[in-house]
Amino acid sequence: MTDEEVLQIALDTGRIFNDGDEQAAYELIADDFIDYEAPEGAPRGPEAYAATARWMRTVWENANWEVVDAFAKGDKAVLRLIFTGRQVADFMGVPATGIEVRVQHLHVFRVVDGKVSEHWAVRDDLELFRQLGAWTKPLQGAPKPVPAA
Template sequence: MTDDTLSEAAKAVIRRNTEQVQGGGDWALYDELFSDDFVDHTPQPGRTPDKAGALELYKTLRAAFPDFHAEIHWQAAQGNLVTTYKTYHGTHRGEFFGIAPTGREVRFETVDAMRVVDGKITEHWGVANLFSLMEQLGARPGTP
């Protein structure tokens, strides 16, 4: 398999996760796409850095934003490591980090890198603009 072929296959796995798991709530596909020894190097607060912790985050997001979905702006890959820049969209219809549903439509940007080995996601590093999300929900963190 050439490096280009490997990169395209890895990008396809990440797109399936973004569109079908995050955007569609396909938890059976989640189990298929994520390696049992998955490691999240940048877990969200209160989440474990493993497969179970990532699934819990995905389910929390879908419960709070039932129409949660992403617009992928671009993907770049070097071998099996895929970087994706995307904007998440959703309507706040369930509790999220202690914030009661507001009915507000939100959007926030994310950049993440995920490694794919043998068709499964094995590692994740990411940065999400959660400050923007919290502002849109009317919750502003205290100032120092």
């Protein structure tokens, strides 16, 4: 596959999260798909990916993943996203706040035979929890570490 084709498949996964298009999961996600962002032992495959999207869309009203940068090389594509949404249900132990959030994510997709086979993500969860009021981030930055003796 060309870099452009790999990138387009990664971009098309946005239909699953942004549009709630669960059929797209079966078109774009491999049966043996592994999501390294999911907890150890979590189910694999297109239904698992669709279920994650379904859950996120129930937690976050008006959930949106906006692509701001994207590229592909070989069998991998990288997307830098801005996630926005209003928290309307419990998320990772934080009760619904009704707060609108805006948080950056990085996602890496590996595409094999025209389908996403692996996914890694880095989300700015500290910033997310700061926006939700669940964590207070020092305004002037963290204290400087003390050198070892």
